[in-house]
Amino acid sequence: MPTDPSAAAKSTRSRILAAADALARSDGPGHLSLDAVAQRAGVSKGGLLYHFPSKTKLLEALVEEFLSNFDGMLRARETDARKDVLISAYVEFFLNERRLGDPPPSGLLAALAEDPELLAPVRRYERDFLDRIRANASDPALATLAFLAVHGIRAMELLNVKVVDEEEVAEVVTWLKHRLTGESA
Amino acid sequence: MPTDPSAAAKSTRSRILAAADALARSDGPGHLSLDAVAQRAGVSKGGLLYHFPSKTKLLEALVEEFLSNFDGMLRARETDARKDVLISAYVEFFLNERRLGDPPPSGLLAALAEDPELLAPVRRYERDFLDRIRANASDPALATLAFLAVHGIRAMELLNVKVVDEEEVAEVVTWLKHRLTGESA
DNA sequence: GCAACTATACCGTCCGGACGGTAAAGTCAA
């Protein structure tokens, strides 16, 4: 058993976040209730509100968690200065996430349902990353196209409208890889 | 004055749908209430429930309206049998919608917030259209990439996370046009 | 041609349940 209270607190906290994310997916983003999250996380409602003093704070934390996960993964690859490293890493990272079967961050939708403004940090972050990708790209238009395509797939998964199948994704990725490695310089 | 009762009914119906769509955008997709829709549409709640017997039915109608608008526009271009006509038309249509400043169909998000399953028709339709695009494409991978990129932008607008600016969109479209017209054989 | 009846379109009220949030008391490790 964890004797460290802060560790216990952290695990409760992340249990709550995971519960919220899962519930947003299964019940629909608009039906995310504090009672349901508390029950799913194995905490009383009061306990939940101790960690997140309001529903808005909970949703903010959900968005923040998504962004920090994303950011950490990507910064690691940014030491390599070669052309097209970033967009390739972006595609690769996305593919890997997909292969692992990681569920899409449905908490984002719950945040959106409550208040669209909660997604403002996402917009800022994505803008920043697109800037870096373009600056590092041998062909900014192609890199932007790839960036958009990844977002297209991510959005489809988020919205539960999965349209492209595995083969098609693989085909597109192969096509992209060929252009990205073959046309640099 | 319209003496045709069905015409009057239809206008009330579409007024309601437009009101719902607008409210989903301004208040957040999760805060769409029947009272608010009724008030915005200039109808009583009873009147609203006469036209749409439940909230779910209203949301279904919202989704259906989106799909039928989309479908009509696209079928028109499908007579031309040349290669890559479809994906080009798809991009063009999307661009035009964007230029007109048409607001994204936020009703879709309201439907998603209530019940993710309501988007199943969207998935079916999009899958169907992607099949047609690929069958008509000289390079299916490129066509799929373009399809995904368009969806990426659409999703960003839908989620209120507009990341790419006009110039970047134009750049990508030019790039695509060049490949689509230049590589067909 | 008119009375009886039905269908369509809409209104206003009410209720039961869900939900976000508060308050106060209890537990327990350090």
Add this chain to the structure above:
DNA sequence: TTGACTTTACCGTCCGGACGGTATAGTTGC
């Protein structure tokens, strides 16, 4: 014994939906 953590109990509000009623416009029987 103090303070982080958790619980139980409760409140006020909002919302979906049911319901009863109204008014106008056909439709039909005679």
